[in-house]
Amino acid sequence: MTGDQRSLALLLFGVFVAATLSITTWAGRRRHRSPEEFYAGGRLFSPMENGFAIAGDYMSAASFLGISGLIALFGYDGVLYCVGFFVAWLVVLLLVAELVRNCGRFTLADVLAARMRERRVRIAAGISSVTVCVLYLVAQMVGAGSLVALLIGETGGRARAWTVIGVGTLMVVFVALGGMRATTWIQIVKAVLLMGGAVALTALVLVRFRGDLGALLSTAARNSGHGVDFLAPGLKYGGDWTARLDFVSLGLALVLGTAGLPHILSRFYTVPTARAARRSVIWSIGLIGGFYLMTIVLGFGAAAVLGTDAVRTSNAAGNTAVPLLALDLGGGAGSTGGTVLFAVVAAIAFATILAVVAGITLASSASVAHDLHTSLSRRAGRTPRGEVAVARIAAVGIGAAAIGLGLLAEDLNVAFLVGLAFAAAASANLPVLLYSLFWRRFTARGAVWSVYGGLLPAVVLVVLSPVVSGGPDAIFSGVDFHLFPLQNPGLVSVPLGFLAGWFGTVTSPAPADVPAHAAQHAETEVRALTGAGAA
Amino acid sequence: MDMHNARDTGAARLEDPWYDALASGWGEADDTDGGPRSARPPAAQAVYMEVHGSAAFQEVRRRYRRFVFPAAAAFLIWYLAYVVAATTAPHLMGRPVVGTLNVAMVAGLAQFATTFLLTWAYARHARLRRDRVALELRWITQEMMRGHGR
Numbered sequence: 001m002t003g004d005q006r007s008l009a010l011l012l013f014g015v016f017v018a019a020t021l022s023i024t025t026w027a028g029r030r031r032h033r034s035p036e037e038f039y040a041g042g043r044l045f046s047p048m049e050n051g052f053a054i055a056g057d058y059m060s061a062a063s064f065l066g067i068s069g070l071i072a073l074f075g076y077d078g079v080l081y082c083v084g085f086f087v088a089w090l091v092v093l094l095l096v097a098e099l100v101r102n103c104g105r106f107t108l109a110d111v112l113a114a115r116m117r118e119r120r121v122r123i124a125a126g127i128s129s130v131t132v133c134v135l136y137l138v139a140q141m142v143g144a145g146s147l148v149a150l151l152i153g154e155t156g157g158r159a160r161a162w163t164v165i166g167v168g169t170l171m172v173v174f175v176a177l178g179g180m181r182a183t184t185w186i187q188i189v190k191a192v193l194l195m196g197g198a199v200a201l202t203a204l205v206l207v208r209f210r211g212d213l214g215a216l217l218s219t220a221a222r223n224s225g226h227g228v229d230f231l232a233p234g235l236k237y238g239g240d241w242t243a244r245l246d247f248v249s250l251g252l253a254l255v256l257g258t259a260g261l262p263h264i265l266s267r268f269y270t271v272p273t274a275r276a277a278r279r280s281v282i283w284s285i286g287l288i289g290g291f292y293l294m295t296i297v298l299g300f301g302a303a304a305v306l307g308t309d310a311v312r313t314s315n316a317a318g319n320t321a322v323p324l325l326a327l328d329l330g331g332g333a334g335s336t337g338g339t340v341l342f343a344v345v346a347a348i349a350f351a352t353i354l355a356v357v358a359g360i361t362l363a364s365s366a367s368v369a370h371d372l373h374t375s376l377s378r379r380a381g382r383t384p385r386g387e388v389a390v391a392r393i394a395a396v397g398i399g400a401a402a403i404g405l406g407l408l409a410e411d412l413n414v415a416f417l418v419g420l421a422f423a424a425a426a427s428a429n430l431p432v433l434l435y436s437l438f439w440r441r442f443t444a445r446g447a448v449w450s451v452y453g454g455l456l457p458a459v460v461l462v463v464l465s466p467v468v469s470g471g472p473d474a475i476f477s478g479v480d481f482h483l484f485p486l487q488n489p490g491l492v493s494v495p496l497g498f499l500a501g502w503f504g505t506v507t508s509p510a511p512a513d514v515p516a517h518a519a520q521h522a523e524t525e526v527r528a529l530t531g532a533g534a535a
Numbered sequence: 536m537d538m539h540n541a542r543d544t545g546a547a548r549l550e551d552p553w554y555d556a557l558a559s560g561w562g563e564a565d566d567t568d569g570g571p572r573s574a575r576p577p578a579a580q581a582v583y584m585e586v587h588g589s590a591a592f593q594e595v596r597r598r599y600r601r602f603v604f605p606a607a608a609a610f611l612i613w614y615l616a617y618v619v620a621a622t623t624a625p626h627l628m629g630r631p632v633v634g635t636l637n638v639a640m641v642a643g644l645a646q647f648a649t650t651f652l653l654t655w656a657y658a659r660h661a662r663l664r665r666d667r668v669a670l671e672l673r674w675i676t677q678e679m680m681r682g683h684g685r
Contacts, residue, residue, distance in 0.1 A: 076621075076628075076639050076640075076643075079639075079643050080618065080621055080643075082643075083614070083617065083643055083646045083647070084614075084618070086646075086647065086650060087610065087614045087646060087650055089650070089654075090606075090607070090610050090650055090653055090654070091607065091611075093654060093657060094603040094606060094607050094653075094657055095603060095607060098661075214634045214635045214636075217635040217636075217640075218635045221635070228629065228631075228637075229629065231629070231635065231637055231639070231640060232625055232626075232628050232629030232637055232639050233621040233622065233625045233628050233629075233639055234625030234628075234629075237621075237622055238622075238625050244622040244623060245622075247618070247621075247622050248615075248618055248619060248622055251614075251615070251618040252615070255611070255614055275661075275666060278658065278661060279658075282654055282658055285650070285651070285654050286651075289647060289650065289651060292647075293647060516580070518584070519580040519583060519584055522583050522584050522586075522587035522588075523579075523580070523583040523587075525587060525596065526583050526586050526587050526592060526672070526676060527583075529592070529595055529596060529599060529665075529669055529672075530586075530592070530595070530669045530670075530672040530673040530676060531669065531670075531673050532586075532672070532673045532676035532677055533676070533677070533680075
């Protein structure tokens with residue numbers, strides 16, 4: 001990156017940070033210190049606003065730069081990711097969004113508590129939500145460090161460390177001072193910027209190929225060095241059977257995990273009704289689907305315009321494919337157009353990271369304050385205002401922990417952390433959510449077993465996987481205690497989560513008060529489908 | 536406005552029921568939220584049981600489940616079949632269909648198309664077949680709560 005590009009990129013970063021900080025100040029000034037305001041932003045966002053915010057929460061820099069880079073390097077195997085990330089939204093739309101909006105208040109545990117008023121259920125749901133959030137957060141922080149360092153052209157450790165610290169501090173400021181209202185507006189701004197950038201680059205790629213997608217694909221295949229194999233699956237996941245099974249495992253985790261991500265679930269509470277929640281998901285499906293389609297064009301475009309070898313030389317993981325493509329489309333290195341486009345893409349990637357980490361920090365601080373602290377604190381007379389104060393402190397604590405872990409994990413390959421976060425969400429959060437919404441016999445024991453029965457296998461299997469030991473890029477490269485062949489635990493841990501919930505329920509003693517159990521189920525169903533008594 | 540309204544006819548917008556419900560201040564029902572709390576008064580329990588047993592509610596429940604369960608099963612099977620085919624039969628997926636398009640590309644685009652299509656179908660089904668009855672039930676439930684002298 002040349003000096004011009006760097007100073008322009010830094011200037012744009014600065015503008016974005018200034019804009020987000022003023023949003024935070026504005027949102028913080030009109031806060032009422034109520035949980036309604038802090039966790040749910042007042043619940044009066046429109047479906048369109050919330051749809052953009054959901055899309056902003058979901059589309060990480062990993063999708064913008066990572067997936068298109070993957071397509072530029074491995075062709076069709078990158079497209080498999082896009083499909084998984086996108087199809088997952090049908091689970092959210094059909095089975096989760098409306099019912100969660102009607103039954104819950106702020107967190108996943110609220111939905112379960114609507115049926116099972118037991119402390120241990122709330123604690124279990126809180127623990128799994130915080131775990132999923134922290135895994136996802138660390139992945140994003142480390143990604144942010146290496147990405148910004150890469151885009152600014154400072155590959156030294158200090159630039160990375162300062163990026164992690166800076167991103168962590170900013171996200172804590174957004175969340176602690178602005179709550180859900182500021183976070184939502186930051187997501188909206190980011191989603192607009194990201195979609196705008198993607199549309200502009202896609203249009204430039206299409207203009208370059210005169211709108212002929214066939215020519216784009218055949219040029220990509222030619223310049224990739226793989227020929228027609230580039231347009232078919234198998235280049236990345238076509239090796240031995242372990243690699244293939246690993247991808248099926250990841251695919252399962254992606255499609256079922258989205259509906260269990262705490263920061264996505266908490267977005268449904270920012271709109272007034274279940275119908276508005278449905279409409280926001282429809283908006284976000286439109287945005288996310290369009291975005292991933294453009295990602296595919298950009299990935300193949302990078303392969304066609306730059307050639308796969310050039311992309312790989314710049315960054316082995318392909319993360320620089322889109323910025324380099326922008327440089328070329330703008331007129332090449334040294335041209336004004338190229339400099340501007342490159343800096344804009346870098347700034348959008350930075351905005352994307354900041355917004356995503358803010359959303360996750362808010363969701364995890366809500367789980368700590370609303371689920372764990374209220375269940376574990378022995379003090380009587382807890383007030384809503386006190387709870388919000390705890391949530392702000394929790395945001396600072398989680399931010400500090402994420403910065404610390406981000407600095408420690410700096411040199412690790414963190415792509416698996418995102419897969420693990422999705423796998424944990426799919427194994428621990430989704431089964432308990434679906435059971436409590438749809439299964440009449442479901443009991444508190446079933447709920448607790450389902451959460452831990454999905455969460456523990458997911459975490460333990462990763463510890464025993466080649467990611468941690470024994471593999472060539474393992475975290476502990478010296479030792480080998482890997483017993484589980486796959487990198488992603490989803491294929492095993494998701495069925496285990498469902499199985500544990502079923503087993504816990506059928507082995508529960510018959511409820512002491514049968515009519516009360518039936519009434520709680522009736523109440524959940526009536527509220528879920530009609531919205532009676534919704535918060 | 537939003538995609539939904541854009542497709543809606545003017546008539547549907549006139550009777551957009553949720554906003555009326557909101558404007559009339561159902562905030563009184565606030566303490567029936569999902570937070571942790573002591574046992575619900577028996578009166579409320581009786582109301583929920585009664586509504587749950589009513590023919591109108593069972594109809595809404597049946598319509599919802601009849602749509603989402605088969606639809607969810609269908610798209611999950613279709614997605615898993617796609618992933619398994621891509622990982623186990625890359626050569627089949629690489630067969631050309633038309634020009635540079637091969638089976639894999641067509642299948643991938645079809646995944647996008649079916650997702651958009653199912654989203655549209657679900658939104659339409661919910662709007663035409665569930666929303667109005669669900670809203671009426673919500674009103675009835677909340678009226679009954681008040682009637683029980685809360």
